Amino acid sequence: MSGTTLQEQTVVAEASDTVSRPRRRRKNYSTRTRVGQLVLYLVLIVLALIYIYPFLVQVATSFKTDAEAASDPISLIPNVFTLAAYERLFxxxxxxxxxxxxxxxxxxxxxxxxxxxxxxxxxxxxxxxxxxxxxxxxxxxxxxxxxxxxxxxxxxxxxxxxxxxxxxxxxxxxxxxxxxxxxxxxxxxxxxxxxxxxxxxxxxxxxxxxxxxxxxxxxxxxxxxxxxxxxxxxxxxxxxxxxxxxxxxxxxxxxxxxxxxxxxxxxxxxxxxxxxxxxxxxxxxxxxxxxxxxxxxxxxxxxxx
Structure with a gap:
Protein backbone atom coordinates (compact mmCIF):
# COMPACT_ATOMS: atom_id res chain seq x y z
CA MET A 1 0.00 0.00 0.00
CA SER A 2 2.81 2.41 0.94
CA GLY A 3 4.77 1.63 -2.30
CA THR A 4 1.73 2.24 -4.43
CA THR A 5 1.04 5.45 -2.59
CA LEU A 6 4.58 6.70 -3.19
CA GLN A 7 4.34 5.93 -6.91
CA GLU A 8 1.02 7.73 -7.15
CA GLN A 9 2.46 10.75 -5.34
CA THR A 10 5.44 10.80 -7.71
CA VAL A 11 3.22 10.65 -10.81
CA VAL A 12 0.97 13.40 -9.44
CA ALA A 13 3.99 15.59 -8.65
CA GLU A 14 5.45 15.14 -12.14
CA ALA A 15 2.08 15.86 -13.76
CA SER A 16 1.59 19.01 -11.70
CA ASP A 17 5.14 20.09 -12.61
CA THR A 18 4.50 19.65 -16.33
CA VAL A 19 1.22 21.56 -16.07
CA SER A 20 2.77 24.49 -14.21
CA ARG A 21 5.59 25.02 -16.74
CA PRO A 22 3.36 25.95 -19.71
CA ARG A 23 1.47 28.35 -17.48
CA ARG A 24 4.72 30.16 -16.68
CA ARG A 25 5.57 30.30 -20.36
CA ARG A 26 2.14 31.63 -21.13
CA LYS A 27 2.51 34.28 -18.46
CA ASN A 28 5.91 35.29 -19.86
CA TYR A 29 4.51 35.34 -23.37
CA SER A 30 1.49 37.42 -22.37
CA THR A 31 3.74 39.86 -20.50
CA ARG A 32 5.96 40.31 -23.54
CA THR A 33 2.89 40.81 -25.71
CA ARG A 34 1.52 43.48 -23.41
CA VAL A 35 4.86 45.28 -23.28
CA GLY A 36 5.11 45.16 -27.07
CA GLN A 37 1.57 46.52 -27.47
CA LEU A 38 2.32 49.27 -24.96
CA VAL A 39 5.45 50.31 -26.85
CA LEU A 40 3.51 50.23 -30.12
CA TYR A 41 0.75 52.41 -28.69
CA LEU A 42 3.27 54.91 -27.36
CA VAL A 43 4.94 55.15 -30.76
CA LEU A 44 1.57 55.63 -32.45
CA ILE A 45 0.59 58.33 -29.95
CA VAL A 46 3.86 60.20 -30.56
CA LEU A 47 3.38 59.98 -34.34
CA ALA A 48 -0.22 61.14 -34.00
CA LEU A 49 0.84 64.14 -31.92
CA ILE A 50 3.53 65.04 -34.47
CA TYR A 51 0.94 64.81 -37.24
CA ILE A 52 -1.83 66.68 -35.38
CA TYR A 53 0.35 69.41 -33.86
CA PRO A 54 0.45 71.63 -37.02
CA PHE A 55 -3.35 71.49 -37.21
CA LEU A 56 -3.62 72.51 -33.56
CA VAL A 57 -1.22 75.39 -34.24
CA GLN A 58 -3.41 76.41 -37.17
CA VAL A 59 -6.57 76.51 -35.06
CA ALA A 60 -4.86 78.29 -32.15
CA THR A 61 -3.24 80.92 -34.39
CA SER A 62 -6.59 81.76 -35.97
CA PHE A 63 -7.71 83.11 -32.56
CA LYS A 64 -4.58 85.24 -32.01
CA THR A 65 -3.84 88.83 -32.88
CA ASP A 66 -1.51 89.60 -35.77
CA ALA A 67 1.26 90.74 -33.43
CA GLU A 68 1.08 87.64 -31.24
CA ALA A 69 0.92 85.32 -34.25
CA ALA A 70 4.10 86.89 -35.63
CA SER A 71 5.99 86.90 -32.31
CA ASP A 72 4.92 83.47 -31.00
CA PRO A 73 3.56 81.48 -33.96
CA ILE A 74 3.71 77.92 -32.58
CA SER A 75 2.10 78.35 -29.18
CA LEU A 76 -1.17 76.50 -28.64
CA ILE A 77 -2.72 78.92 -26.13
CA PRO A 78 -3.35 82.50 -27.27
CA ASN A 79 -2.50 85.20 -24.76
CA VAL A 80 -5.40 87.27 -26.07
CA PHE A 81 -8.32 85.26 -27.42
CA THR A 82 -9.97 87.15 -30.28
CA LEU A 83 -12.34 86.47 -33.18
CA ALA A 84 -11.00 89.38 -35.23
CA ALA A 85 -9.61 87.09 -37.94
CA TYR A 86 -12.98 85.42 -38.52
CA GLU A 87 -14.77 88.77 -38.45
CA ARG A 88 -12.42 90.19 -41.09
CA LEU A 89 -12.75 87.00 -43.13
CA PHE A 90 -16.54 87.23 -43.39
Missing part, protein backbone atom coordinates in the same frame (compact mmCIF):
# COMPACT_ATOMS: atom_id res chain seq x y z
CA UNK A 91 -16.95 91.02 -43.53
CA UNK A 92 -13.90 92.31 -45.41
CA UNK A 93 -13.35 89.56 -47.98
CA UNK A 94 -15.32 87.51 -50.48
CA UNK A 95 -15.03 84.37 -48.36
CA UNK A 96 -18.82 83.63 -48.36
CA UNK A 97 -18.82 83.78 -52.18
CA UNK A 98 -15.80 81.47 -52.34
CA UNK A 99 -17.51 79.02 -50.01
CA UNK A 100 -20.68 79.06 -52.11
CA UNK A 101 -18.80 78.41 -55.36
CA UNK A 102 -16.84 75.53 -53.83
CA UNK A 103 -20.03 74.02 -52.42
CA UNK A 104 -21.85 74.17 -55.78
CA UNK A 105 -18.96 72.65 -57.71
CA UNK A 106 -18.31 69.97 -55.09
CA UNK A 107 -21.93 68.81 -54.91
CA UNK A 108 -22.33 68.47 -58.68
CA UNK A 109 -18.92 66.84 -59.14
CA UNK A 110 -19.55 64.33 -56.35
CA UNK A 111 -22.96 63.32 -57.71
CA UNK A 112 -21.61 63.08 -61.25
CA UNK A 113 -18.65 60.96 -60.27
CA UNK A 114 -20.78 58.57 -58.27
CA UNK A 115 -23.10 58.01 -61.23
CA UNK A 116 -20.66 57.96 -64.15
CA UNK A 117 -17.82 56.09 -62.36
CA UNK A 118 -20.21 53.38 -61.18
CA UNK A 119 -21.75 53.11 -64.64
CA UNK A 120 -18.36 52.84 -66.35
CA UNK A 121 -17.07 50.42 -63.74
CA UNK A 122 -20.07 48.11 -64.21
CA UNK A 123 -19.65 48.20 -67.99
CA UNK A 124 -15.99 47.22 -67.73
CA UNK A 125 -16.72 44.52 -65.16
CA UNK A 126 -19.82 42.84 -66.65
CA UNK A 127 -20.46 43.80 -70.28
CA UNK A 128 -18.59 41.93 -72.98
CA UNK A 129 -17.73 44.28 -75.84
CA UNK A 130 -14.86 44.59 -78.26
CA UNK A 131 -11.97 46.64 -76.93
CA UNK A 132 -12.89 46.34 -73.25
CA UNK A 133 -9.32 45.49 -72.28
CA UNK A 134 -7.99 48.44 -74.26
CA UNK A 135 -10.41 50.81 -72.55
CA UNK A 136 -9.45 49.54 -69.11
CA UNK A 137 -5.75 49.84 -69.99
CA UNK A 138 -6.37 53.45 -71.04
CA UNK A 139 -8.09 54.14 -67.72
CA UNK A 140 -5.11 52.73 -65.82
CA UNK A 141 -2.74 54.74 -68.04
CA UNK A 142 -4.60 57.96 -67.20
CA UNK A 143 -4.07 57.21 -63.50
CA UNK A 144 -0.32 57.11 -64.11
CA UNK A 145 -0.20 60.56 -65.76
CA UNK A 146 0.53 63.47 -63.36
CA UNK A 147 -2.36 65.91 -63.23
CA UNK A 148 -0.16 68.93 -63.89
CA UNK A 149 0.71 67.54 -67.33
CA UNK A 150 -2.96 67.74 -68.37
CA UNK A 151 -3.49 71.37 -67.38
CA UNK A 152 -2.68 72.87 -70.79
CA UNK A 153 -4.77 70.28 -72.72
CA UNK A 154 -7.64 70.94 -70.30
CA UNK A 155 -7.43 74.67 -70.93
CA UNK A 156 -7.37 74.19 -74.70
CA UNK A 157 -10.37 71.83 -74.69
CA UNK A 158 -12.40 74.03 -72.33
CA UNK A 159 -11.65 77.09 -74.43
CA UNK A 160 -12.59 75.32 -77.68
CA UNK A 161 -15.89 74.11 -76.22
CA UNK A 162 -16.78 77.66 -75.22
CA UNK A 163 -17.25 76.86 -71.55
CA UNK A 164 -14.22 78.75 -70.23
CA UNK A 165 -14.88 80.91 -67.17
CA UNK A 166 -18.20 79.27 -66.32
CA UNK A 167 -19.61 76.73 -63.89
CA UNK A 168 -19.80 74.24 -66.75
CA UNK A 169 -16.09 74.54 -67.38
CA UNK A 170 -15.40 74.03 -63.68
CA UNK A 171 -17.66 71.00 -63.30
CA UNK A 172 -17.69 69.08 -66.60
CA UNK A 173 -14.00 68.00 -66.74
CA UNK A 174 -14.20 66.67 -63.17
CA UNK A 175 -17.32 64.52 -63.56
CA UNK A 176 -15.35 61.31 -64.26
CA UNK A 177 -12.29 60.12 -62.42
CA UNK A 178 -10.05 57.23 -63.55
CA UNK A 179 -9.40 56.11 -59.98
CA UNK A 180 -13.16 55.98 -59.31
CA UNK A 181 -13.76 53.82 -62.39
CA UNK A 182 -10.96 51.51 -61.28
CA UNK A 183 -12.40 51.15 -57.76
CA UNK A 184 -15.93 50.48 -58.97
CA UNK A 185 -14.81 47.93 -61.57
CA UNK A 186 -12.88 45.92 -59.00
CA UNK A 187 -15.78 46.00 -56.55
CA UNK A 188 -18.35 44.89 -59.14
CA UNK A 189 -16.10 41.99 -60.08
CA UNK A 190 -16.14 40.83 -56.44
CA UNK A 191 -19.96 40.50 -56.53
CA UNK A 192 -21.04 37.00 -57.66
CA UNK A 193 -22.62 36.85 -61.09
CA UNK A 194 -25.36 34.58 -59.73
CA UNK A 195 -26.84 37.60 -57.93
CA UNK A 196 -27.81 39.08 -61.30
CA UNK A 197 -29.13 35.87 -62.87
CA UNK A 198 -32.54 36.01 -61.20
CA UNK A 199 -33.11 39.56 -62.40
CA UNK A 200 -32.17 38.58 -65.95
CA UNK A 201 -34.56 35.62 -65.80
CA UNK A 202 -37.34 38.04 -64.83
CA UNK A 203 -36.59 40.05 -67.97
CA UNK A 204 -34.53 42.92 -66.54
CA UNK A 205 -32.11 44.60 -68.93
CA UNK A 206 -28.46 45.49 -68.22
CA UNK A 207 -29.26 48.95 -66.84
CA UNK A 208 -32.12 47.62 -64.72
CA UNK A 209 -29.85 44.95 -63.26
CA UNK A 210 -27.18 47.57 -62.60
CA UNK A 211 -29.53 50.10 -61.00
CA UNK A 212 -31.80 47.82 -58.95
CA UNK A 213 -29.62 44.83 -58.07
CA UNK A 214 -25.90 45.53 -58.26
CA UNK A 215 -25.68 49.20 -57.33
CA UNK A 216 -27.37 48.83 -53.90
CA UNK A 217 -24.85 46.09 -53.09
CA UNK A 218 -21.97 48.43 -54.00
CA UNK A 219 -22.66 50.79 -51.12
CA UNK A 220 -19.16 50.49 -49.58
CA UNK A 221 -17.52 51.38 -52.88
CA UNK A 222 -20.01 54.20 -53.47
CA UNK A 223 -19.26 55.68 -50.08
CA UNK A 224 -15.55 55.50 -50.86
CA UNK A 225 -16.16 57.34 -54.14
CA UNK A 226 -18.27 59.95 -52.35
CA UNK A 227 -15.54 60.66 -49.82
CA UNK A 228 -12.72 60.78 -52.39
CA UNK A 229 -14.75 62.87 -54.85
CA UNK A 230 -15.88 65.34 -52.20
CA UNK A 231 -12.40 65.76 -50.81
CA UNK A 232 -10.74 65.96 -54.23
CA UNK A 233 -13.13 68.53 -55.73
CA UNK A 234 -13.27 70.58 -52.52
CA UNK A 235 -9.47 70.87 -52.39
CA UNK A 236 -8.98 71.22 -56.16
CA UNK A 237 -6.88 74.21 -57.21
CA UNK A 238 -4.99 73.66 -60.45
CA UNK A 239 -8.09 72.90 -62.52
CA UNK A 240 -9.87 76.04 -61.32
CA UNK A 241 -6.83 78.13 -62.17
CA UNK A 242 -6.95 77.10 -65.84
CA UNK A 243 -10.76 77.06 -66.17
CA UNK A 244 -11.78 80.41 -64.64
CA UNK A 245 -10.54 83.96 -64.26
CA UNK A 246 -13.62 85.85 -63.09
CA UNK A 247 -13.60 86.90 -59.40
CA UNK A 248 -17.27 85.84 -59.20
CA UNK A 249 -16.24 82.22 -59.82
CA UNK A 250 -13.38 82.10 -57.32
CA UNK A 251 -13.41 79.00 -55.13
CA UNK A 252 -12.08 78.55 -51.62
CA UNK A 253 -8.74 77.19 -52.75
CA UNK A 254 -8.10 80.12 -55.08
CA UNK A 255 -9.38 82.60 -52.50
CA UNK A 256 -7.21 81.27 -49.70
CA UNK A 257 -4.24 81.30 -52.07
CA UNK A 258 -4.94 84.97 -52.77
CA UNK A 259 -5.09 85.62 -49.02
CA UNK A 260 -1.72 83.96 -48.64
CA UNK A 261 -0.32 86.43 -51.19
CA UNK A 262 -1.53 89.37 -49.05
CA UNK A 263 -4.73 90.41 -50.79
CA UNK A 264 -6.35 92.28 -47.89
CA UNK A 265 -3.44 94.34 -46.63
CA UNK A 266 0.26 94.27 -45.87
CA UNK A 267 1.84 92.06 -43.21
CA UNK A 268 1.90 88.36 -42.43
CA UNK A 269 -1.84 88.05 -41.68
CA UNK A 270 -1.33 84.60 -40.18
CA UNK A 271 -4.60 84.57 -38.20
CA UNK A 272 -6.90 85.30 -41.15
CA UNK A 273 -5.09 82.87 -43.45
CA UNK A 274 -5.22 80.06 -40.92
CA UNK A 275 -8.83 80.89 -40.02
CA UNK A 276 -9.79 80.41 -43.67
CA UNK A 277 -7.83 77.15 -43.80
CA UNK A 278 -9.49 75.93 -40.59
CA UNK A 279 -12.97 76.59 -41.99
CA UNK A 280 -12.04 74.78 -45.19
CA UNK A 281 -11.29 71.58 -43.29
CA UNK A 282 -14.70 71.41 -41.58
CA UNK A 283 -16.84 70.07 -44.50
CA UNK A 284 -14.32 67.38 -45.42
CA UNK A 285 -13.98 66.28 -41.80
CA UNK A 286 -17.76 66.14 -41.35
CA UNK A 287 -18.16 64.14 -44.55
CA UNK A 288 -15.51 61.63 -43.46
CA UNK A 289 -16.88 61.13 -39.96
CA UNK A 290 -20.41 60.64 -41.30
CA UNK A 291 -19.50 57.91 -43.80
CA UNK A 292 -16.45 56.21 -42.32
CA UNK A 293 -18.47 53.67 -40.33
CA UNK A 294 -20.31 52.51 -43.45
CA UNK A 295 -17.19 51.50 -45.37
CA UNK A 296 -17.47 47.73 -45.06
CA UNK A 297 -18.01 44.68 -47.21
CA UNK A 298 -21.75 44.47 -47.82
CA UNK A 299 -21.58 41.72 -50.47
CA UNK A 300 -21.00 38.92 -47.94
CA UNK A 301 -24.03 36.75 -47.49
CA UNK A 302 -25.71 38.03 -50.64
CA UNK A 303 -25.70 34.56 -52.16
CA UNK A 304 -26.65 31.49 -50.16
CA UNK A 305 -25.20 28.29 -51.49
Missing amino acids: TRSDFPLWFFNSAVVTIFVTLGRVFFCSLAGYALARLNFRGRGVVFAAVVAVMAVPGVVLLIPKFLVINQLGIYDSYMGMILPLLVDAAGVFIMKNFFESIPVSVEEQARIDGAGPFRVFWSVVLPMARPALITIIILSFQGSWNELSHFIVSTQSPALTTLTKGVASLASGQLSQGSQYPIKLAAAAIMTIPVAVMFFIFQRRIMNASEGAVKE
Whole structure:
Protein backbone atom coordinates (compact mmCIF):
# COMPACT_ATOMS: atom_id res chain seq x y z
CA MET A 1 0.00 0.00 0.00
CA SER A 2 2.81 2.41 0.94
CA GLY A 3 4.77 1.63 -2.30
CA THR A 4 1.73 2.24 -4.43
CA THR A 5 1.04 5.45 -2.59
CA LEU A 6 4.58 6.70 -3.19
CA GLN A 7 4.34 5.93 -6.91
CA GLU A 8 1.02 7.73 -7.15
CA GLN A 9 2.46 10.75 -5.34
CA THR A 10 5.44 10.80 -7.71
CA VAL A 11 3.22 10.65 -10.81
CA VAL A 12 0.97 13.40 -9.44
CA ALA A 13 3.99 15.59 -8.65
CA GLU A 14 5.45 15.14 -12.14
CA ALA A 15 2.08 15.86 -13.76
CA SER A 16 1.59 19.01 -11.70
CA ASP A 17 5.14 20.09 -12.61
CA THR A 18 4.50 19.65 -16.33
CA VAL A 19 1.22 21.56 -16.07
CA SER A 20 2.77 24.49 -14.21
CA ARG A 21 5.59 25.02 -16.74
CA PRO A 22 3.36 25.95 -19.71
CA ARG A 23 1.47 28.35 -17.48
CA ARG A 24 4.72 30.16 -16.68
CA ARG A 25 5.57 30.30 -20.36
CA ARG A 26 2.14 31.63 -21.13
CA LYS A 27 2.51 34.28 -18.46
CA ASN A 28 5.91 35.29 -19.86
CA TYR A 29 4.51 35.34 -23.37
CA SER A 30 1.49 37.42 -22.37
CA THR A 31 3.74 39.86 -20.50
CA ARG A 32 5.96 40.31 -23.54
CA THR A 33 2.89 40.81 -25.71
CA ARG A 34 1.52 43.48 -23.41
CA VAL A 35 4.86 45.28 -23.28
CA GLY A 36 5.11 45.16 -27.07
CA GLN A 37 1.57 46.52 -27.47
CA LEU A 38 2.32 49.27 -24.96
CA VAL A 39 5.45 50.31 -26.85
CA LEU A 40 3.51 50.23 -30.12
CA TYR A 41 0.75 52.41 -28.69
CA LEU A 42 3.27 54.91 -27.36
CA VAL A 43 4.94 55.15 -30.76
CA LEU A 44 1.57 55.63 -32.45
CA ILE A 45 0.59 58.33 -29.95
CA VAL A 46 3.86 60.20 -30.56
CA LEU A 47 3.38 59.98 -34.34
CA ALA A 48 -0.22 61.14 -34.00
CA LEU A 49 0.84 64.14 -31.92
CA ILE A 50 3.53 65.04 -34.47
CA TYR A 51 0.94 64.81 -37.24
CA ILE A 52 -1.83 66.68 -35.38
CA TYR A 53 0.35 69.41 -33.86
CA PRO A 54 0.45 71.63 -37.02
CA PHE A 55 -3.35 71.49 -37.21
CA LEU A 56 -3.62 72.51 -33.56
CA VAL A 57 -1.22 75.39 -34.24
CA GLN A 58 -3.41 76.41 -37.17
CA VAL A 59 -6.57 76.51 -35.06
CA ALA A 60 -4.86 78.29 -32.15
CA THR A 61 -3.24 80.92 -34.39
CA SER A 62 -6.59 81.76 -35.97
CA PHE A 63 -7.71 83.11 -32.56
CA LYS A 64 -4.58 85.24 -32.01
CA THR A 65 -3.84 88.83 -32.88
CA ASP A 66 -1.51 89.60 -35.77
CA ALA A 67 1.26 90.74 -33.43
CA GLU A 68 1.08 87.64 -31.24
CA ALA A 69 0.92 85.32 -34.25
CA ALA A 70 4.10 86.89 -35.63
CA SER A 71 5.99 86.90 -32.31
CA ASP A 72 4.92 83.47 -31.00
CA PRO A 73 3.56 81.48 -33.96
CA ILE A 74 3.71 77.92 -32.58
CA SER A 75 2.10 78.35 -29.18
CA LEU A 76 -1.17 76.50 -28.64
CA ILE A 77 -2.72 78.92 -26.13
CA PRO A 78 -3.35 82.50 -27.27
CA ASN A 79 -2.50 85.20 -24.76
CA VAL A 80 -5.40 87.27 -26.07
CA PHE A 81 -8.32 85.26 -27.42
CA THR A 82 -9.97 87.15 -30.28
CA LEU A 83 -12.34 86.47 -33.18
CA ALA A 84 -11.00 89.38 -35.23
CA ALA A 85 -9.61 87.09 -37.94
CA TYR A 86 -12.98 85.42 -38.52
CA GLU A 87 -14.77 88.77 -38.45
CA ARG A 88 -12.42 90.19 -41.09
CA LEU A 89 -12.75 87.00 -43.13
CA PHE A 90 -16.54 87.23 -43.39
CA THR A 91 -16.95 91.02 -43.53
CA ARG A 92 -13.90 92.31 -45.41
CA SER A 93 -13.35 89.56 -47.98
CA ASP A 94 -15.32 87.51 -50.48
CA PHE A 95 -15.03 84.37 -48.36
CA PRO A 96 -18.82 83.63 -48.36
CA LEU A 97 -18.82 83.78 -52.18
CA TRP A 98 -15.80 81.47 -52.34
CA PHE A 99 -17.51 79.02 -50.01
CA PHE A 100 -20.68 79.06 -52.11
CA ASN A 101 -18.80 78.41 -55.36
CA SER A 102 -16.84 75.53 -53.83
CA ALA A 103 -20.03 74.02 -52.42
CA VAL A 104 -21.85 74.17 -55.78
CA VAL A 105 -18.96 72.65 -57.71
CA THR A 106 -18.31 69.97 -55.09
CA ILE A 107 -21.93 68.81 -54.91
CA PHE A 108 -22.33 68.47 -58.68
CA VAL A 109 -18.92 66.84 -59.14
CA THR A 110 -19.55 64.33 -56.35
CA LEU A 111 -22.96 63.32 -57.71
CA GLY A 112 -21.61 63.08 -61.25
CA ARG A 113 -18.65 60.96 -60.27
CA VAL A 114 -20.78 58.57 -58.27
CA PHE A 115 -23.10 58.01 -61.23
CA PHE A 116 -20.66 57.96 -64.15
CA CYS A 117 -17.82 56.09 -62.36
CA SER A 118 -20.21 53.38 -61.18
CA LEU A 119 -21.75 53.11 -64.64
CA ALA A 120 -18.36 52.84 -66.35
CA GLY A 121 -17.07 50.42 -63.74
CA TYR A 122 -20.07 48.11 -64.21
CA ALA A 123 -19.65 48.20 -67.99
CA LEU A 124 -15.99 47.22 -67.73
CA ALA A 125 -16.72 44.52 -65.16
CA ARG A 126 -19.82 42.84 -66.65
CA LEU A 127 -20.46 43.80 -70.28
CA ASN A 128 -18.59 41.93 -72.98
CA PHE A 129 -17.73 44.28 -75.84
CA ARG A 130 -14.86 44.59 -78.26
CA GLY A 131 -11.97 46.64 -76.93
CA ARG A 132 -12.89 46.34 -73.25
CA GLY A 133 -9.32 45.49 -72.28
CA VAL A 134 -7.99 48.44 -74.26
CA VAL A 135 -10.41 50.81 -72.55
CA PHE A 136 -9.45 49.54 -69.11
CA ALA A 137 -5.75 49.84 -69.99
CA ALA A 138 -6.37 53.45 -71.04
CA VAL A 139 -8.09 54.14 -67.72
CA VAL A 140 -5.11 52.73 -65.82
CA ALA A 141 -2.74 54.74 -68.04
CA VAL A 142 -4.60 57.96 -67.20
CA MET A 143 -4.07 57.21 -63.50
CA ALA A 144 -0.32 57.11 -64.11
CA VAL A 145 -0.20 60.56 -65.76
CA PRO A 146 0.53 63.47 -63.36
CA GLY A 147 -2.36 65.91 -63.23
CA VAL A 148 -0.16 68.93 -63.89
CA VAL A 149 0.71 67.54 -67.33
CA LEU A 150 -2.96 67.74 -68.37
CA LEU A 151 -3.49 71.37 -67.38
CA ILE A 152 -2.68 72.87 -70.79
CA PRO A 153 -4.77 70.28 -72.72
CA LYS A 154 -7.64 70.94 -70.30
CA PHE A 155 -7.43 74.67 -70.93
CA LEU A 156 -7.37 74.19 -74.70
CA VAL A 157 -10.37 71.83 -74.69
CA ILE A 158 -12.40 74.03 -72.33
CA ASN A 159 -11.65 77.09 -74.43
CA GLN A 160 -12.59 75.32 -77.68
CA LEU A 161 -15.89 74.11 -76.22
CA GLY A 162 -16.78 77.66 -75.22
CA ILE A 163 -17.25 76.86 -71.55
CA TYR A 164 -14.22 78.75 -70.23
CA ASP A 165 -14.88 80.91 -67.17
CA SER A 166 -18.20 79.27 -66.32
CA TYR A 167 -19.61 76.73 -63.89
CA MET A 168 -19.80 74.24 -66.75
CA GLY A 169 -16.09 74.54 -67.38
CA MET A 170 -15.40 74.03 -63.68
CA ILE A 171 -17.66 71.00 -63.30
CA LEU A 172 -17.69 69.08 -66.60
CA PRO A 173 -14.00 68.00 -66.74
CA LEU A 174 -14.20 66.67 -63.17
CA LEU A 175 -17.32 64.52 -63.56
CA VAL A 176 -15.35 61.31 -64.26
CA ASP A 177 -12.29 60.12 -62.42
CA ALA A 178 -10.05 57.23 -63.55
CA ALA A 179 -9.40 56.11 -59.98
CA GLY A 180 -13.16 55.98 -59.31
CA VAL A 181 -13.76 53.82 -62.39
CA PHE A 182 -10.96 51.51 -61.28
CA ILE A 183 -12.40 51.15 -57.76
CA MET A 184 -15.93 50.48 -58.97
CA LYS A 185 -14.81 47.93 -61.57
CA ASN A 186 -12.88 45.92 -59.00
CA PHE A 187 -15.78 46.00 -56.55
CA PHE A 188 -18.35 44.89 -59.14
CA GLU A 189 -16.10 41.99 -60.08
CA SER A 190 -16.14 40.83 -56.44
CA ILE A 191 -19.96 40.50 -56.53
CA PRO A 192 -21.04 37.00 -57.66
CA VAL A 193 -22.62 36.85 -61.09
CA SER A 194 -25.36 34.58 -59.73
CA VAL A 195 -26.84 37.60 -57.93
CA GLU A 196 -27.81 39.08 -61.30
CA GLU A 197 -29.13 35.87 -62.87
CA GLN A 198 -32.54 36.01 -61.20
CA ALA A 199 -33.11 39.56 -62.40
CA ARG A 200 -32.17 38.58 -65.95
CA ILE A 201 -34.56 35.62 -65.80
CA ASP A 202 -37.34 38.04 -64.83
CA GLY A 203 -36.59 40.05 -67.97
CA ALA A 204 -34.53 42.92 -66.54
CA GLY A 205 -32.11 44.60 -68.93
CA PRO A 206 -28.46 45.49 -68.22
CA PHE A 207 -29.26 48.95 -66.84
CA ARG A 208 -32.12 47.62 -64.72
CA VAL A 209 -29.85 44.95 -63.26
CA PHE A 210 -27.18 47.57 -62.60
CA TRP A 211 -29.53 50.10 -61.00
CA SER A 212 -31.80 47.82 -58.95
CA VAL A 213 -29.62 44.83 -58.07
CA VAL A 214 -25.90 45.53 -58.26
CA LEU A 215 -25.68 49.20 -57.33
CA PRO A 216 -27.37 48.83 -53.90
CA MET A 217 -24.85 46.09 -53.09
CA ALA A 218 -21.97 48.43 -54.00
CA ARG A 219 -22.66 50.79 -51.12
CA PRO A 220 -19.16 50.49 -49.58
CA ALA A 221 -17.52 51.38 -52.88
CA LEU A 222 -20.01 54.20 -53.47
CA ILE A 223 -19.26 55.68 -50.08
CA THR A 224 -15.55 55.50 -50.86
CA ILE A 225 -16.16 57.34 -54.14
CA ILE A 226 -18.27 59.95 -52.35
CA ILE A 227 -15.54 60.66 -49.82
CA LEU A 228 -12.72 60.78 -52.39
CA SER A 229 -14.75 62.87 -54.85
CA PHE A 230 -15.88 65.34 -52.20
CA GLN A 231 -12.40 65.76 -50.81
CA GLY A 232 -10.74 65.96 -54.23
CA SER A 233 -13.13 68.53 -55.73
CA TRP A 234 -13.27 70.58 -52.52
CA ASN A 235 -9.47 70.87 -52.39
CA GLU A 236 -8.98 71.22 -56.16
CA LEU A 237 -6.88 74.21 -57.21
CA SER A 238 -4.99 73.66 -60.45
CA HIS A 239 -8.09 72.90 -62.52
CA PHE A 240 -9.87 76.04 -61.32
CA ILE A 241 -6.83 78.13 -62.17
CA VAL A 242 -6.95 77.10 -65.84
CA SER A 243 -10.76 77.06 -66.17
CA THR A 244 -11.78 80.41 -64.64
CA GLN A 245 -10.54 83.96 -64.26
CA SER A 246 -13.62 85.85 -63.09
CA PRO A 247 -13.60 86.90 -59.40
CA ALA A 248 -17.27 85.84 -59.20
CA LEU A 249 -16.24 82.22 -59.82
CA THR A 250 -13.38 82.10 -57.32
CA THR A 251 -13.41 79.00 -55.13
CA LEU A 252 -12.08 78.55 -51.62
CA THR A 253 -8.74 77.19 -52.75
CA LYS A 254 -8.10 80.12 -55.08
CA GLY A 255 -9.38 82.60 -52.50
CA VAL A 256 -7.21 81.27 -49.70
CA ALA A 257 -4.24 81.30 -52.07
CA SER A 258 -4.94 84.97 -52.77
CA LEU A 259 -5.09 85.62 -49.02
CA ALA A 260 -1.72 83.96 -48.64
CA SER A 261 -0.32 86.43 -51.19
CA GLY A 262 -1.53 89.37 -49.05
CA GLN A 263 -4.73 90.41 -50.79
CA LEU A 264 -6.35 92.28 -47.89
CA SER A 265 -3.44 94.34 -46.63
CA GLN A 266 0.26 94.27 -45.87
CA GLY A 267 1.84 92.06 -43.21
CA SER A 268 1.90 88.36 -42.43
CA GLN A 269 -1.84 88.05 -41.68
CA TYR A 270 -1.33 84.60 -40.18
CA PRO A 271 -4.60 84.57 -38.20
CA ILE A 272 -6.90 85.30 -41.15
CA LYS A 273 -5.09 82.87 -43.45
CA LEU A 274 -5.22 80.06 -40.92
CA ALA A 275 -8.83 80.89 -40.02
CA ALA A 276 -9.79 80.41 -43.67
CA ALA A 277 -7.83 77.15 -43.80
CA ALA A 278 -9.49 75.93 -40.59
CA ILE A 279 -12.97 76.59 -41.99
CA MET A 280 -12.04 74.78 -45.19
CA THR A 281 -11.29 71.58 -43.29
CA ILE A 282 -14.70 71.41 -41.58
CA PRO A 283 -16.84 70.07 -44.50
CA VAL A 284 -14.32 67.38 -45.42
CA ALA A 285 -13.98 66.28 -41.80
CA VAL A 286 -17.76 66.14 -41.35
CA MET A 287 -18.16 64.14 -44.55
CA PHE A 288 -15.51 61.63 -43.46
CA PHE A 289 -16.88 61.13 -39.96
CA ILE A 290 -20.41 60.64 -41.30
CA PHE A 291 -19.50 57.91 -43.80
CA GLN A 292 -16.45 56.21 -42.32
CA ARG A 293 -18.47 53.67 -40.33
CA ARG A 294 -20.31 52.51 -43.45
CA ILE A 295 -17.19 51.50 -45.37
CA MET A 296 -17.47 47.73 -45.06
CA ASN A 297 -18.01 44.68 -47.21
CA ALA A 298 -21.75 44.47 -47.82
CA SER A 299 -21.58 41.72 -50.47
CA GLU A 300 -21.00 38.92 -47.94
CA GLY A 301 -24.03 36.75 -47.49
CA ALA A 302 -25.71 38.03 -50.64
CA VAL A 303 -25.70 34.56 -52.16
CA LYS A 304 -26.65 31.49 -50.16
CA GLU A 305 -25.20 28.29 -51.49
